Amino acid sequence: MVVKKLKGWKHGLKCEHCRRVKPAKYIVNGSKYCKRCYKRFRHLQHTLKLNRPIKKYTFRYKQKTVPERIKNLRRRATPAELCFKEKLEKCCPVKFKFQRGFIKGGYYAIVDFHIPSRNICIEIDGGYHNRPEQKRKDEYRDKWLREVRKQKVIRLTNQQAEEISTAGIKELVR
Numbered sequence: 001m002v003v004k005k006l007k008g009w010k011h012g013l014k015c016e017h018c019r020r021v022k023p024a025k026y027i028v029n030g031s032k033y034c035k036r037c038y039k040r041f042r043h044l045q046h047t048l049k050l051n052r053p054i055k056k057y058t059f060r061y062k063q064k065t066v067p068e069r070i071k072n073l074r075r076r077a078t079p080a081e082l083c084f085k086e087k088l089e090k091c092c093p094v095k096f097k098f099q100r101g102f103i104k105g106g107y108y109a110i111v112d113f114h115i116p117s118r119n120i121c122i123e124i125d126g127g128y129h130n131r132p133e134q135k136r137k138d139e140y141r142d143k144w145l146r147e148v149r150k151q152k153v154i155r156l157t158n159q160q161a162e163e164i165s166t167a168g169i170k171e172l173v174r
Contacts, residue, residue, distance in 0.1 A: 067101070070110055074099045080158035081112055081124050091166040092173055094118065102149055109141050114151075115173060121151045122172065124161045 015034035033041060077085075077099070085098055092115070100114035100121075113122040128134060138155075145151040154172060156164070164172075 070099050070101050073110060078124070078126060078158065080126070080161040084113070084122075084124055084156070084161040084164070087164065087166060087169055088113065091169050093170070094173065102145065102151075107144065109145060111145070111151075111153075118173060119151050120173065121145055121153045123153065123155045124158060125155055126158050 015032055015037050018034060018037050028038070028041065081098075088096055094115055094117045097114045097116065099110060099112065101108055101110045111121040112124045114120070115122075123138075125138075129138060142153045142155075145153050
């Protein structure tokens with residue numbers, strides 16, 4: 001909704017709603033309002049917003065958005081994630097999934113690498129994960145993955161992911 005407040009009284013526009021001689025002071029989406037009619041209009045808009053039924057975002061809503069988010073994360077993978085992925089492809093004896101999403105009870109988590117046969121999630125953390133707020137979120141996610149999804153969570157920094165050897169990867173996957 002576009003609201004344009006007119007300054008002055010010499011513009012000659014009249015209110016379209018009350019048809020009073022008093023000039024219009026506001027233009028909302030092309031309609032002209034005097035001050036009194038504009039206040040009524042705003043009050044009506046506010047009460048309509050309050051009486052509108054509340055949308056419930058169910059599990060189905062999250063199912064639609066999580067795959068889109070996963071695709072976006074795969075497209076924007078960091079160099080450390082891509083390097084680690086190449087190393088995993090070369091030496092990992094079991095299948096793994098890149099950017100896997102977990103959904104349960106309205107909560108979802110997307111991990112960088114998931115090895116389903118071993119119930120292992122590997123996270124590659126950049127500098128962003130050193131912030132206190134993000135550390136708190138990561139701890140909550142790790143706890144949720146361990147307790148609810150029964151996954152073992154392994155966290156590596158970008159530097160560790162790039163420098164890890166094939167023997168180190170095989171040891172992680174065991």
